[in-house]
Amino acid sequence: MDTSSESDAAARARVAEQAARVGAAVAAGSFRREIPVEIKEDKTDVVTQADRDAQARVIDCIHSTYEANAIVGEEADELKSVPESGPAWVIDPIDGTNNFVRGLGVWCTAVAAVRDGEPVAAAVAAPELGDVYVADDEAVTRNGEPVSVSDRADPETCAVVPTMWWEPDRRDEYAAACRAIVDRFGDLRRLGSAQAQLAMLAAGTIDGVVTNVYANPWDTVAGVHLIRLAGGTVTDVHGDRWRHDSQGLVASNGAIHEDLLDAAQEIQAVAER
Template sequence: MSRSETALEAAQAGADVAMDHYRSALTVETKESKTDYVSEGDVEAQREVVEVIRSAYPDATIVGEEEDELKAVPEDGNAWVVDPIDGTTNFVHEIPLWTTSIGLVRDGELAAGVSVAPALDHVFYADESTVRRDDESVSTSDTTDLEAFSVAPILRYGPDREEAFGSLLTSLLVEFGDIRRLGCAQLTLAFVAAGSLDAAVSALPNPAAWDTVAGAHMIERAGGTVTDVHGDPWEPGCEGIVATNGAAHDEVLDRIGPALEAY
């Protein structure tokens, strides 16, 4: 079984564990803010993911949001980047917009990504040759008219960046057709890859790899473009993320540029 196939198996196994906890009595704690949740579902789902990966690759390097796994992607070698429940706030509030996501990185380059959204009955998957939602091949949208663009702000910003985030939201409302905030970065990026959204934007410095790697890979393989906020090629650890259908990427960067100066 290839690494990408193992990632798919592990994400599905982790999603099954998370789904067992969904809409049930949960033990929930908070991290850096009152809305930055972690539940027993997060922890147990990650343990399941890690067990599946290490049963196939005992020496696997794992970057994971929970517990004691690595928190940054190594520059060399293969790494598995795991988010057991992306969108935990949605998960805790019984909103079905959450995923179990795994991204593969090889010597710093994106290699595969999978996001399983069990409450929506969707599986998004991309390796080096294919991108699909469930059993259907997908690609990014071909929208070029920014007044028709659906753009999604992604990732948590925190109280110290509320004013800057507000500036970005205002810019998105004014400059594009409509905005959607789903509360799950990986699902949002998967929707860009599948053509349901035209772009996703975050100016958050150094966004976590587990929030971005799987979806960034899907978008690039689906025909889109992913850069940092300056338009440079995106990689884990860079400044922000701007992910578009690729048809009007430079125009999107130009439109949001003034708002990004607030960061």
């Protein structure tokens, strides 16, 4: 393939897609099979050998083209924060590991290319759903077809997701999130994979995603890039432009963003009591 006229973002999107597909295929080989499950920090924070194997293959795929680029990843000894300068990659080999180990097909492999701390390309592969989302610096596709956020403007017609995870000692915030959503919007979804949910928002399947917690970059950066390129809005809990180190994540189709911010601030008010 002649890539001499390819933009940097397009080239990185192509590698992101390759890496996400490879990682997802490795993980899928262990899906609904008997594999040991290890607990990391608490009973809901789990990891499997499939996570490690998929991450290794994702990294190999990236480094075959971008050998010197830094990697930010959930597993092993990769960086745990996004560098503020230069190119890097942010990866999650299995986003939704709890779903994965339960045999629930809502999980994905997420890969994002960043430069100077900002995403420039991303891919999310959800093999059990049959979906691969890709964004360069111009547009977003799902399975090769252009997608965009929904145009729903009436909150009572919208489905919103409370995302990330509230630790056991913060379940009052979780309850507040559910209440804030059902009081304002038509329905609530919780699907168990942050990156899959963000990708679905980019494609108009759901209309909003919200949390007040600080989220890991591997759980967010790829999906945030998809949403922005698909015409959506992503801010922190205070309404400022979202970054990989922001507090909270409020992502929407744009039309319902003020309502979603109100929900986020209601959740945060509980946290500040």
